[in-house]
Amino acid sequence: MSNLLWNNSDWTFDDINRIYTACEDIALNELGLNCYPNQIEVISSTQMIDAYTSVGMPIYYNHWSFGKQFVQEQRSYSQGKSGLAFEIVINSSPCINYIMEDNTTTTQALVIAHAAFGHNHFFKNNYLFREWTDASGIVDYLIFAKQYVAECETKYGARSVETWLDSCHALQDHGVNRYRRPTKLNMDKERQRQKEREEYQQSQVSELYRIIPSNNKSITQLTDGKIKGFPAQPEENLLYFFEKYSPDIEPWQRELLRIVRKMAHYFYPQRRTKVMNEGFASLTHYQIMNRLHEKGLITDGAYLEFIALHSSVLFQPDFDHPGYTGHNPYALGFAMLRDIQRMCKTPTEEDLKWFPQIAGANSQELILDTIANHSDESFIRQWLSPHVIRKLKLFSVHDDRSDTAKYSVTTIHNDAGYQDLRHKLADQYLTSTHTPLLEVVEVDRKTRACTIRYTSENNRQLGNIAKMMPHLSKLWGRYPIKIVDQGGDVLDSME
Amino acid sequence: MVGPNIVDRRLNPPDKSLGNRRRFLDRFRERIKDAARKQISDRGITDSGNQEITIGSDGIEEPHFTQDPKAGDWDYVLPGNRDYLPGDSIAKPKSGSGGRGRSGGKGQSGEDEFQFLLSYDEYLDLIFDDLMLPDLIKKSEKTLVQHQLRRAGFTTSGNPSTLNVERTAMAGIGRRIALRGSRNQEIIDLEQEIAKCEDETLLTELNDKLAELLAAQNRRISWLDTVDLRYNNFVPQPKPITQAVMFCIMDVSFSMGEREKTIAKKFFLLLHLFLKRTYKHIDVVFVRHHETAEECDETMFFTSKISGGTIVSSALECIQKIITDRYSTDAWNVYCAQASDGDNYPTDSDVVHEYMHQLMPICQMWAYIEISREQSEMMFSYNTSLWGTLSELQNQYSHLSMQQIAYESDVINVFRKFFARSKA
Numbered sequence: 001m002s003n004l005l006w007n008n009s010d011w012t013f014d015d016i017n018r019i020y021t022a023c024e025d026i027a028l029n030e031l032g033l034n035c036y037p038n039q040i041e042v043i044s045s046t047q048m049i050d051a052y053t054s055v056g057m058p059i060y061y062n063h064w065s066f067g068k069q070f071v072q073e074q075r076s077y078s079q080g081k082s083g084l085a086f087e088i089v090i091n092s093s094p095c096i097n098y099i100m101e102d103n104t105t106t107t108q109a110l111v112i113a114h115a116a117f118g119h120n121h122f123f124k125n126n127y128l129f130r131e132w133t134d135a136s137g138i139v140d141y142l143i144f145a146k147q148y149v150a151e152c153e154t155k156y157g158a159r160s161v162e163t164w165l166d167s168c169h170a171l172q173d174h175g176v177n178r179y180r181r182p183t184k185l186n187m188d189k190e191r192q193r194q195k196e197r198e199e200y201q202q203s204q205v206s207e208l209y210r211i212i213p214s215n216n217k218s219i220t221q222l223t224d225g226k227i228k229g230f231p232a233q234p235e236e237n238l239l240y241f242f243e244k245y246s247p248d249i250e251p252w253q254r255e256l257l258r259i260v261r262k263m264a265h266y267f268y269p270q271r272r273t274k275v276m277n278e279g280f281a282s283l284t285h286y287q288i289m290n291r292l293h294e295k296g297l298i299t300d301g302a303y304l305e306f307i308a309l310h311s312s313v314l315f316q317p318d319f320d321h322p323g324y325t326g327h328n329p330y331a332l333g334f335a336m337l338r339d340i341q342r343m344c345k346t347p348t349e350e351d352l353k354w355f356p357q358i359a360g361a362n363s364q365e366l367i368l369d370t371i372a373n374h375s376d377e378s379f380i381r382q383w384l385s386p387h388v389i390r391k392l393k394l395f396s397v398h399d400d401r402s403d404t405a406k407y408s409v410t411t412i413h414n415d416a417g418y419q420d421l422r423h424k425l426a427d428q429y430l431t432s433t434h435t436p437l438l439e440v441v442e443v444d445r446k447t448r449a450c451t452i453r454y455t456s457e458n459n460r461q462l463g464n465i466a467k468m469m470p471h472l473s474k475l476w477g478r479y480p481i482k483i484v485d486q487g488g489d490v491l492d493s494m495e
Numbered sequence: 496m497v498g499p500n501i502v503d504r505r506l507n508p509p510d511k512s513l514g515n516r517r518r519f520l521d522r523f524r525e526r527i528k529d530a531a532r533k534q535i536s537d538r539g540i541t542d543s544g545n546q547e548i549t550i551g552s553d554g555i556e557e558p559h560f561t562q563d564p565k566a567g568d569w570d571y572v573l574p575g576n577r578d579y580l581p582g583d584s585i586a587k588p589k590s591g592s593g594g595r596g597r598s599g600g601k602g603q604s605g606e607d608e609f610q611f612l613l614s615y616d617e618y619l620d621l622i623f624d625d626l627m628l629p630d631l632i633k634k635s636e637k638t639l640v641q642h643q644l645r646r647a648g649f650t651t652s653g654n655p656s657t658l659n660v661e662r663t664a665m666a667g668i669g670r671r672i673a674l675r676g677s678r679n680q681e682i683i684d685l686e687q688e689i690a691k692c693e694d695e696t697l698l699t700e701l702n703d704k705l706a707e708l709l710a711a712q713n714r715r716i717s718w719l720d721t722v723d724l725r726y727n728n729f730v731p732q733p734k735p736i737t738q739a740v741m742f743c744i745m746d747v748s749f750s751m752g753e754r755e756k757t758i759a760k761k762f763f764l765l766l767h768l769f770l771k772r773t774y775k776h777i778d779v780v781f782v783r784h785h786e787t788a789e790e791c792d793e794t795m796f797f798t799s800k801i802s803g804g805t806i807v808s809s810a811l812e813c814i815q816k817i818i819t820d821r822y823s824t825d826a827w828n829v830y831c832a833q834a835s836d837g838d839n840y841p842t843d844s845d846v847v848h849e850y851m852h853q854l855m856p857i858c859q860m861w862a863y864i865e866i867s868r869e870q871s872e873m874m875f876s877y878n879t880s881l882w883g884t885l886s887e888l889q890n891q892y893s894h895l896s897m898q899q900i901a902y903e904s905d906v907i908n909v910f911r912k913f914f915a916r917s918k919a
Contacts, residue, residue, distance in 0.1 A: 020501075047505070049512070063515060065515075067517065067519030398570050408582070428571070436560050468560055
């Protein structure tokens with residue numbers, strides 16, 4: 001009998017079991033990974049569409065926008081315009097891996113190596129995930145959220161819950177404190193505290209808008225019309241601010257704001273580690289599949305199938321390719337991590353000049369340390385090597401949007417350009433590049449008018465204001481609200 | 496090493512997203528409905544696949560704050576440099592915003608449209624929303640009573656097949672406890688004696704005695720008695736059923752050209768779908784006629800090509816015969832839908848009247864569609880012979896409704912006019 005793990009492209013549960021065990025052996029004993037226990041769930045293609053239209057989670061509250069995504073995905077899938085993901089993996093403990101029944105046995109092996117070990121290790125070890133998410137609590141919290149939303153729908157009407165969630169979702173990019181560690185999620189505590197919170201919050205809000213001054217000092221301030229210093233610091237977490245201080249909104253509305261905010265928290269690390277997460281998972285599957293082949297556990301045919309799959313996932317179209325949609329996080333992350341391996345093994349003079357820390361380092365240890373302690377932005381800023389820059393033929397282009405005629409090329413992949421390209425690419429992964437910085441800077445206690453300040457970088461301007469104002473106004477309980485720029489000029493306001 | 500926890504989720508109910516889908520459809524119901532109805536005119540409704548629906552994306556997008564793509568300075572790092580050097584400039588594409596940037600010329604088309612799939616059932620739901628067959632219940636409630644059996648507790652007598660084992664066993668336990676009374680002192684003494692006894696031979700003897708006593712007790716009190724038997728009880732409950740027959744009458748004579756027939760068929764097709772999905776107990780009878788009339792099946796009705804002159808009364812006669820033979824009017828609601836181009840032999844008018852006077856009183860509704868010439872509505876009111884004949888009856892019979900269709904695209908609107916739910 002041969003040692004082959006499988007010899008048929010139609011998999012069986014026994015195959016999966018054997019594959020998992022073989023992968024686990026390599027992942028834990030050879031690669032030194034440290035993972036949550038795994039739960040592998042086989043699903044059909046419809047269930048796959050179901051899964052990723054409920055933001056990839058096993059359970060989620062109901063909302064029309066997920067239905068909208070569903071009908072869209074279903075259309076493009078049934079018309080062959082797009083394929084489906086091979087897997088979805090959830091940052092939970094146990095780590096839930098959805099794998100699709102249509103996958104071939106080789107694909108299942110790839111997927112298990114990629115998700116059940118690569119992503120899993122990343123979730124458990126990356127500092128952002130460790131600080132921001134609670135893997136063991138998330139599923140319970142989702143159950144709580146789903147039940148709470150359903151309860152609200154019965155109590156307050158499906159329509160009003162739906163429109164309120166619309167407004168909350170509109171601000172879900174503004175629901176994190178980027179510089180403060182959040183508290184952990186826990187369902188029991190949530191449910192227990194949710195009731196107390198309702199009452200407490202309501203009392204806090206009225207305290208804030210109390211007109212009767214408590215001492216002489218505030219009387220003088222009141223005559224000015226404004227009390228300076230509320231909020232004491234500008235607050236960038238708009239969902240948090242509305243949840244705590246929005247006047248005249250119902251307790252359940254505060255709770256929904258909180259749920260949307262908590263979910264934004266949970267997903268925040270994923271947004272900040274796309275390149276590293278996918279890169280590391282790709283590296284892991286690459287290492288595991290190669291080892292399986294070396295050990296004679298898979299056939300050459302299966303290995304070739306894997307290579308074909310691997311290269312299609314890691315395909316990076318050039319900037320002028322019709323299929324170009326930006327950097328492929330799999331490709332970029334994989335290329336950078338592979339380059340760390342290369343540099344540790346056979347460093348060139350250039351490598352040693354740029355990365356003195358690689359001298360004598362164990363590449364796997366260095367990689368595990370790197371992925372534990374970086375976000376995409378810092379990872380690129382520190383580890384994008386000249387070698388990778390040359391390999392990907394990176395160049396940077398400056399686009400002044402007021403100039404309709406041309407872009408100008410600023411730097412290319414040469415000695416003069418490496419440092420600049422590194423920083424520019426890292427900047428591309430800063431949260432502020434995609435999400436405008438908005439902060440609540442002032443609330444007028446008399447009129448309850450709220451002022452939100454937009455901070456512009458590089459002459460950029462805030463987009464979509466007109467569509468967003470109704471949502472802001474709604475979240476602020478229909479009291480006056482306005483957005484100003486740094487100079488204090490009003491961009492838009494709503495009474 | 497512990498294996499992974501592998502769960503087969505494929506057997507889970509597949510429609511996890513159903514709630515979200517329904518919410519989406521509800522939210523844009525009016526717009527989706529309009530789109531679905533417009534699409535009837537340009538595509539068939541017989542193919543029962545998923546239907547692609549296109550609606551404007553207005554209100555469907557979910558806004559977020561963004562950096563305005565039209566302003567500011569942006570730097571991109573792009574892969575795949577060919578021969579650019581620092582200082583080179585690249586021409587921007589003439590129109591479109593992002594050009595080669597991150598938004599890279601993708602998704603330009605269809606930005607204002609939102610396309611998705613509806614299942615066939617959802618699609619029909621939208622088309623037939625708000626429509627109903629009028630007066631369906633009226634007659635059947637009065638005259639037709641069907642009985643349905645309903646569970647009504649338990650009874651002590653009944654058919655063996657309705658025996659309720661659980662209840663019977665429970666009754667048995669109760670009876671046995673009641674009949675046994677206080678425990679037989681003899682048995683209790685014996686049990687105590689056995690517990691104390693140490694002599695082997697005596698123990699066997701005592702055990703035998705105990706077994707004998709218990710057997711005797713069991714003989715006296717039977718395990719199951721006829722008084723224990725319990726049966727599920729069913730009582731018949733009168734249930735009004737809505738039973739109806741729909742006659743579809745189509746003129747297939749020579750004067751009905753391809754266009755007319757297509758419109759008529761489309762109308763009946765809608766009608767047929769509507770009836771099939773709305774009412775469980777409905778018979779549909781297809782009658783086609785030229786000079787003579789005949790009952791035919793669905794396929795022949797929609798596909799046959801026959802030509803000849805037109806005598807409408809032949810169809811009416813045929814219907815009357817079918818009603819007399821098969822659908823006694825005190826058990827069935829009768830509906831008739833008739834499509835024609837309006838041609839009829841002038842001499843046939845009186846005969847039509849005569850039949851109609853017999854048919855109208857027993858009908859719940861008579862819907863007549865006339866496929867008019869494409870221009871006639873706009874030019875001048877032109878009454879065909881059949882239109883004239885029937886409209887003379889309209890004063891007398893309020894449940895005779897007549898509509899004209901000139902264009903294929905009007906079919907759905909006319910159809911809705913007939914069956915619009917009365918706003919009572």
